[in-house]
Amino acid sequence: MNWRRLQFLWNRNRMERDLAEEMEAHRAMMDTPAHFGNVTRLREEAADLWGFRWLDEFLQDARHGARVFRRSPSFTLTAVAVLTLGFGVNLALFQVINATLIQPLRLRDPGTIIRLFQNASGARSSGVAYPVAEYLRNNSEVFSAMLMVQNLALPWGEATSDKLAASFVSANYFSELGAGMALGRAIQADEAGTAAVLSHQFWQTRLGGDPGVVGSSIRLNGRAVPVIGVAAANFTGPSLSPVQVWLPLENLDSLYPGSRWKTAWGDRGFNIYARLKPGVTETAAREALRTPMAELGRLYPNEVGDEPWIGTASGDAHFRRDRDKQEALMAVVLLLGISTLMLAIACSNLASLTIAHISARAGEFKMRTALGAGQGRVLRQLMAESSLLVAAGLIGGWACGYAAAQALLAEFETPVTIAPWPEWRLALGAAALAFFALFFVALPPALRLRNRGARTGMQQALVGVQVMGSCVLLLFGGMMTRKLQSVISEDLGFQFEKVAILEASLDRYGLNPAAVTAYWSAMRDAVAADPRMTGVALSTTAPLGNAINQSRYRDAPGLSVTVVRADAAFFDLLKIPLLAGRTFQPGDKPGTSVIVSQRLAQAMYGTLNVLGQGFPKTAEGQRATIIGVAADARLIQIAATDGAECYYPLTLSSMPHALLMTRVSTSQLDPLYAAARQVNPAITPSVTWMRAGFEKKLQAPMAAGLLATVLAALGLGLTAIGIFGLLAYSVSLRTKEIGIRMALGAPRTGVLWLVVKKLAIPVGAGALTGLLVVRGGLSKMLSGEPLYVDPADPLTLAVAMGTLLAAAFTACLGPVARAVRISPSSALRE
Amino acid sequence: MPRETGVPSGTLIMMVLQVLRHGPLHGYAIAQRIHLLSKDALRVEEGSLYPALQKLLMEGWVKAEWAVSDSGRKVREYSLTAAGRKQCEAEVAEYERLSSAVRAVLKGAK
Numbered sequence: 001m002n003w004r005r006l007q008f009l010w011n012r013n014r015m016e017r018d019l020a021e022e023m024e025a026h027r028a029m030m031d032t033p034a035h036f037g038n039v040t041r042l043r044e045e046a047a048d049l050w051g052f053r054w055l056d057e058f059l060q061d062a063r064h065g066a067r068v069f070r071r072s073p074s075f076t077l078t079a080v081a082v083l084t085l086g087f088g089v090n091l092a093l094f095q096v097i098n099a100t101l102i103q104p105l106r107l108r109d110p111g112t113i114i115r116l117f118q119n120a121s122g123a124r125s126s127g128v129a130y131p132v133a134e135y136l137r138n139n140s141e142v143f144s145a146m147l148m149v150q151n152l153a154l155p156w157g158e159a160t161s162d163k164l165a166a167s168f169v170s171a172n173y174f175s176e177l178g179a180g181m182a183l184g185r186a187i188q189a190d191e192a193g194t195a196a197v198l199s200h201q202f203w204q205t206r207l208g209g210d211p212g213v214v215g216s217s218i219r220l221n222g223r224a225v226p227v228i229g230v231a232a233a234n235f236t237g238p239s240l241s242p243v244q245v246w247l248p249l250e251n252l253d254s255l256y257p258g259s260r261w262k263t264a265w266g267d268r269g270f271n272i273y274a275r276l277k278p279g280v281t282e283t284a285a286r287e288a289l290r291t292p293m294a295e296l297g298r299l300y301p302n303e304v305g306d307e308p309w310i311g312t313a314s315g316d317a318h319f320r321r322d323r324d325k326q327e328a329l330m331a332v333v334l335l336l337g338i339s340t341l342m343l344a345i346a347c348s349n350l351a352s353l354t355i356a357h358i359s360a361r362a363g364e365f366k367m368r369t370a371l372g373a374g375q376g377r378v379l380r381q382l383m384a385e386s387s388l389l390v391a392a393g394l395i396g397g398w399a400c401g402y403a404a405a406q407a408l409l410a411e412f413e414t415p416v417t418i419a420p421w422p423e424w425r426l427a428l429g430a431a432a433l434a435f436f437a438l439f440f441v442a443l444p445p446a447l448r449l450r451n452r453g454a455r456t457g458m459q460q461a462l463v464g465v466q467v468m469g470s471c472v473l474l475l476f477g478g479m480m481t482r483k484l485q486s487v488i489s490e491d492l493g494f495q496f497e498k499v500a501i502l503e504a505s506l507d508r509y510g511l512n513p514a515a516v517t518a519y520w521s522a523m524r525d526a527v528a529a530d531p532r533m534t535g536v537a538l539s540t541t542a543p544l545g546n547a548i549n550q551s552r553y554r555d556a557p558g559l560s561v562t563v564v565r566a567d568a569a570f571f572d573l574l575k576i577p578l579l580a581g582r583t584f585q586p587g588d589k590p591g592t593s594v595i596v597s598q599r600l601a602q603a604m605y606g607t608l609n610v611l612g613q614g615f616p617k618t619a620e621g622q623r624a625t626i627i628g629v630a631a632d633a634r635l636i637q638i639a640a641t642d643g644a645e646c647y648y649p650l651t652l653s654s655m656p657h658a659l660l661m662t663r664v665s666t667s668q669l670d671p672l673y674a675a676a677r678q679v680n681p682a683i684t685p686s687v688t689w690m691r692a693g694f695e696k697k698l699q700a701p702m703a704a705g706l707l708a709t710v711l712a713a714l715g716l717g718l719t720a721i722g723i724f725g726l727l728a729y730s731v732s733l734r735t736k737e738i739g740i741r742m743a744l745g746a747p748r749t750g751v752l753w754l755v756v757k758k759l760a761i762p763v764g765a766g767a768l769t770g771l772l773v774v775r776g777g778l779s780k781m782l783s784g785e786p787l788y789v790d791p792a793d794p795l796t797l798a799v800a801m802g803t804l805l806a807a808a809f810t811a812c813l814g815p816v817a818r819a820v821r822i823s824p825s826s827a828l829r830e
Numbered sequence: 831m832p833r834e835t836g837v838p839s840g841t842l843i844m845m846v847l848q849v850l851r852h853g854p855l856h857g858y859a860i861a862q863r864i865h866l867l868s869k870d871a872l873r874v875e876e877g878s879l880y881p882a883l884q885k886l887l888m889e890g891w892v893k894a895e896w897a898v899s900d901s902g903r904k905v906r907e908y909s910l911t912a913a914g915r916k917q918c919e920a921e922v923a924e925y926e927r928l929s930s931a932v933r934a935v936l937k938g939a940k
Contacts, residue, residue: 004890018894022906023880026858029903036876046880049888 008050015050019043054380061384068361069388075357079350080392085714086346087397087433088404090339094429095405097335099416101318101328102425106234108178110315113147114282115238116272116289117312117321120297120305125268130261132296132304133272139292142277142285145176148249149238149271150261153686154220163686164202164220167243168252174231176275177238184214184229191248194225194255200233201415202244220245221255221684236415238273238319243415258682260510265303267507267657273319286312302653337778338473342711343433345469347440348462349718354386354445355459356729365449379446386442390434398422398430411703456733456758459726464762464769466719467804471770473715474800476778477708479789482796483639484705487698493633494543494574496690500664500672501542504685507656516655519680526675527662533671535573536662539566540654543574543635544693551646555617556603559644562636565590565654566647571630573661581611581628590651594624597632600644615646624648638697641790661690716803720811723759727815730758738819739827748820755819756812763808767801837864837872842882844925847910847918850892854909856899857883883908891917 008015020043027036036042069076104110116136118128130148137146147170154166173179174186174197182200196218198207207213217224225247237243252261261267276285289310297308313319320328358365368378402420409416422430448458502523506516520538527536541549541564549563568584570576579598594615601610604617614623630647637643650658664671669687676685731738738751775792790796837845849855849863860883861874886892891914897907910918 004888008888018896018906019880019884021904022857023876025856025903025905026876029858042877042880045877046884049881049884 005051009052009055012050012052016043016047019046057377057380058384061381062388064381065385065388068385072357075353076389079353079389080396082346082350082353082718083389083393083437084396084400085718086343086437087393087430088400089342089711089714090433091397091401091426091430092404092408093335093339094426095401095418096408097332098423098425098429099405099409099418100240100414101332103416103423105238105240105315105318106236107238107315108176112276112278113177113238113273113315114276114285114312115315115319116274116310118268118304119309119311121307124311126271127268128270128272128310129265129268129303130270131263131265132268133270134262135296136289136292136310137274139295140285140288142280142288143274144277145172145275146170147173147176147238147273147275149173149273150249150252150269151241151243151271154245154255155222157219164244165242166220167237167246168249169246170249173246177235179235179237180232182230182232183211184227186229186231187246187248191250194223194251195228195248196220196225197229197231197246198227199231199242199244199246199415200235201242203230206244218245220247223255225251225255234417238315239271240318240414240416242413256508256684259508261508263510264507265300266653267505269505269508273315282312282314286310338476338708338711341469341472342715343437344440345466345715345718347437348444348465348469349722350389350441351444352459352462352722352725354382354441355448355462356725358382358445358449359729375446375450378449379442382442382446383438386438390437390441393437394430394434408703412699456726456730459729460758460762463719463722463726463759464766466715466722467763467766467808468770468773470712470715470719470807471767471800471804472773472778473708473712474803475770475774475796477705477712478796478800479793480701480705480708482793483789484698484701487639487701492635492638493631494576494635496544496574496694498663498665499574499661499690500669500687501545501690502660502662502672502676502685502687503542504660504676504683505657506683509683511656513652513655517652519683520655520658520660522679523660523675526679527660527672530671530675532665533662533675534665535569536660537567537569537573538650538655538658538660539564539570540650540658541565541635542659542661542690542693543633544638544690544697545636546693553604553616556600556644558642559600559603560637560640560642561600561644561646564635564645564647565650565658567650570647570661571595573663574633576633577631579629579631580608581626583628584647584649588627588649590649591622592624593627593649595628595630595647596626597630597645599632600646601626601629603644638694639701716807720807723763723808723811724814726762727755727758727812728818731755731815731819735822735827738822739824742822743824743828751820751822752816755816759808759812763804767804771797835872837874837878841925842874842878843886844918844921846879846882846886847891847914848922850908850910851915851918854895854897854907856897856905856907858905860908886914889913889917 020039023036023039023043027033027039030036107113116128116133118125118132130150133146133148137143149170150168152166152168153163156162156164169187171187171189171191174181179186181197182203184197187195187197198213198218203209203213210216213227214229215227217226219225231246247255252259274285276282280288293304293308293310296304297306311321313321313324317325318328365378368381373381402418405418409418444458444462451458504519504523506519511519524536527533541562551561551563552559553561564570566584571578571583578595581595583595584593596604596610596615598608601608604610604615605613608629610626610629613626615626616623630645633645634640634643635645662672669689672687673685676683676687734754738754741751741754845864846860849860849867855863857879861876861879864872864874883892883894886908887894891911892908893911894906894908897905899905
């Protein structure tokens with residue numbers, strides 16, 4: 001019946017005409033046409049059955065509202081600005097969340113692609129070794145295609161410091177993922193020699209969108225590589241981390257001569273994606289891979305580890321594993337919570353503005369009620385008027401939100417493009433926001449109209465909501481800022497300034513153990529010989545890097561222990577003091593000597609006097625002996641409060657994927673590159689500043705902190721305006737009363753209290769609720785990974801509350817000054 | 831002449847559907863037909879006929895088309911749809927069940 005109603009609505013004019021003509025004909029056929037009655041009234045009664053009356057009324061109210069708003073432009077502008085702000089924040093975050101976390105990846109049929117993760121007992125990794133992937137492809141029946149991807153940073157152009165995010169991909173990559181091309185062609189199976197496909201973003205931003213780029217060449221790792229195509233703008237690849245150039249996998253050989261990635265069983269550096277055969281589920285595929293993995297465990301026990309197995313993640317879930325999904329969900333909940341709060345502040349602000357505006361139109365509403373309008377009718381009128389404001393705010397918010405979302409995505413170099421027109425999920429979200437706003441803005445004034453008289457309870461409640469929202473935002477912003485401040489200013493426990501990391505990925509070149517040892521000792525010598533570099537150390541873990549090797553011990557509950565294999569010079573280079581014992585010596589065996597950090601010693605043994613103790617405290621079988629205690633150093637998780645470290649000597653088998661660290665005094669990394677070229681020109685290392693890792697780790701918390709602070713400032717500003725509005729209104733309502741009190745000799749402080757009293761309850765209750773919200777729910781979410789904020793920090797609480805009170809106080813000044821200056825005689829004359 | 835009354839409440843829709851069973855009719859003719867069939871006992875008010883017809887249209891039980899009457903006048907004729915026919919049968923059956931029940935009560939109470 002509903003579609004028919006729509007049809008009727010569509011043909012409404014014709015239907016009305018039909019009805020009128022029909023009735024006219026009927027009248028003419030009657031013996032006494034006068035008996036027909038009032039044609040217009042009958043027609044309207046019949047037409048009521050179509051159910052369009054609400055629409056007529058709505059349009060009538062909207063027209064009336066538009067006239068009212070035209071007459072009071074300042075109210076209208078303020079209202080639209082407030083709503084634009086509320087919607088803008090929400091829609092910007094919606095856009096970003098939708099584009100990066102929810103919207104399906106732009107791949108052909110992403111639900112049937114899975115990513116593989118090679119795991120073994122006690123060792124999880126995010127990649128797969130190439131020969132393992134190849135073995136699985138040849139020895140399992142569940143995949144119709146397997147995509148192999150190796151992401152590397154390649155030096156670009158003449159300077160060695162300029163690097164591109166390069167992706168070496170198997171030949172089926174573009175066709176299997178359904179990628180379109182903007183220019184030229186994709187990588188093909190029989191690609192002869194080197195070839196590069198550029199990303200659209202790289203082509204546009206770094207090469208100026210040169211239309212003749214196909215056929216030219218770019219310089220990668222010192223070689224000229226012909227450009228064969230540019231990928232379509234909307235192609236992101238399977239992950240949303242930016243890729244600037246794609247190269248055929250086989251090019252690894254020519255760009256890294258001598259590399260033996262095809263037989264590097266221990267190098268789990270490949271990202272492997274597989275297309276499931278029709279009808280095969282992700283779980284079935286995972287189970288089917290158990291047999292070949294067990295076989296590999298027998299064939300290569302040292303390389304693939306104990307009890308090897310393959311973990312999977314589906315393209316529908318953006319290739320996120322369960323743990324990553326939780327993190328993503330937390331980010332979404334947090335962001336949506338904050339933005340909803342912002343909208344609630346904006347709407348309650350506007351609702352109290354509307355109440356003030358309505359009391360200026362009291363005459364009009366009295367007239368309407370006198371003419372017989374019921375409460376429902378008045379609410380509908382307010383809704384119609386508010387819907388105009390909401391529509392205008394939504395348009396403004398959409399524009400601002402789109403611009404902000406684009407800026408945010410560009411800031412994080414996310415390769416997703418967002419369209420200015422609404423995607424259906426966004427349109428749904430926007431509609432939900434609009435309804436939320438409509439009720440929030442129209443309902444309080446309607447309730448207020450019902451309660452006649454000079455009461456301010458409704459505005460007080462609305463101010464309470466605003467104070468609550470601001471309080472939560474302030475506390476959140478404060479906690480984030482404080483955490484950032486402490487991370488930046490506090491000592492991490494080690495010195496990373498000017499330290500460079502050289503990653504040679506020797507396991508890719510298939511060097512034998514002797515050659516690996518020789519390479520590292522030659523590198524040490526070359527670095528030591530250059531006066532621009534001081535100190536040199538090897539380790540398996542890059543401090544401030546992304547790779548984590550963590551353990552938890554029964555003897556030290558609640559501590560995540562980062563396990564590092566390093567040489568003796570590691571502590572000296574990073575300036576990690578040894579509090580007791582000694583560093584490693586040549587005779588120390590990997591399994592028997594260990595250096596623990598201060599916190600680990602305290603947690604496990606309750607004392608720092610642990611030299612010579614067995615580690616871990618209670619373990620079966622062979623235990624290591626503690627030879628030293630190092631000061632705490634937050635090597636990887638810089639914000640963590642539950643971290644500790646333990647260090648083992650380097651083993652021969654860990655040498656191929658060791659990293660070299662040294663302190664470089666020049667501003668560029670050239671000396672280290674030069675040393676590497678001199679030692680072995682065939683090996684192309686990747687060199688980075690340790691500081692870059694630090695900055696990268698700060699990026700997300702910085703953004704969150706900035707967002708929280710900006711929102712807190714905006715929310716507080718709105719709340720201050722709300723408080724000002726409440727007091728100004730209450731003073732204007734009570735001018736006469738205050739005048740009489742003054743005339744009777746009331747002290748000014750009494751009058752002051754009379755006015756400020758209105759504020760005490762909403763501000764107090766709002767702040768208390770806000771505090772409870774933060775302490776109750778939010779702090780649990782924030783105190784752990786990855787933010788580690790301290791929800792109970794007294795300074796944060798004090799500053800947040802102080803700011804709130806200061807803002808409330810400032811907002812009071814105007815109305816209070818007006819109140820105490822009311823002259824009794826003029827007040828009584830009114 | 832028998833006394834004229836309005837249509838008993840709730841039965842107008844059923845009667846309109848019923849008179850349309852024998853072919854399309856325009857509004858005036860529907861009113862006339864009911865009047866005649868009731869032996870002048872019932873008179874359909876225009877004020878209730880047209881809302882009823884709009885309801886029938888909205889429910890999709892009848893459809894309306896412009897036609898030229900025998901007297902050469904342009905009239906809007908209503909005809910039953912398949913859904914309308916089904917609805918008519920259901921309503922008549924329901925009405926008969928109800929009225930026989932009422933009759934039984936009246937007879938028993940005598």
